[in-house]
Amino acid sequence: xxxxxxxxxxxxxxxxxxxxxxxxxxxxxxxxxxxxxxxxxxxxxxxxxxxxxxxxxxxxxxxxxxxxxxxxxxxxxxxxxxxxxxxxxxxxxxxxxxxxxxxxxxxxxxxxxxxxxxxxxxxxxxxxxxxxxxxxxxxxxxxxxxxxxxxxxxxxxxxxxxxxxxxxx
Numbered sequence: 001x002x003x004x005x006x007x008x009x010x011x012x013x014x015x016x017x018x019x020x021x022x023x024x025x026x027x028x029x030x031x032x033x034x035x036x037x038x039x040x041x042x043x044x045x046x047x048x049x050x051x052x053x054x055x056x057x058x059x060x061x062x063x064x065x066x067x068x069x070x071x072x073x074x075x076x077x078x079x080x081x082x083x084x085x086x087x088x089x090x091x092x093x094x095x096x097x098x099x100x101x102x103x104x105x106x107x108x109x110x111x112x113x114x115x116x117x118x119x120x121x122x123x124x125x126x127x128x129x130x131x132x133x134x135x136x137x138x139x140x141x142x143x144x145x146x147x148x149x150x151x152x153x154x155x156x157x158x159x160x161x162x163x164x165x166x167x168x169x
Contacts, residue, residue, distance in 0.1 A: 007158035018050030025054020035114035038131030
């Protein structure tokens, strides 16, 4: 059974959400898979914009959600594959979307609306990011690391989040 670790990050603005994405992007290695979940407008694409910067992707690239193309690929220190499954009505398999090779490859893969990909297609090691907007307007990004590869990242993120809250409060 895969090891699971959890942390909650707080964001007060788009800039902070991007900053969290950049912070995580700097720490990812080839082959990392991120599963982004949450309603429309909760910060998933904003996070991926920061993630791209953390992966060394040039600010000249306009990182937008590939809602109609389904997948965008960007070159940086590590290649980023950004998928958006919003338009899909029901769960589909990775092979039909031509994502299977990406999920097992060297790129960092970030999938928005990850819950629309069939659960059997996710690798054992992945990072789930659940985005929620609270009644207070704050965004809560719950990180759930599946597998030992994400255990340290999530623990460090939890520590950083605790320090961030004590500095802001």
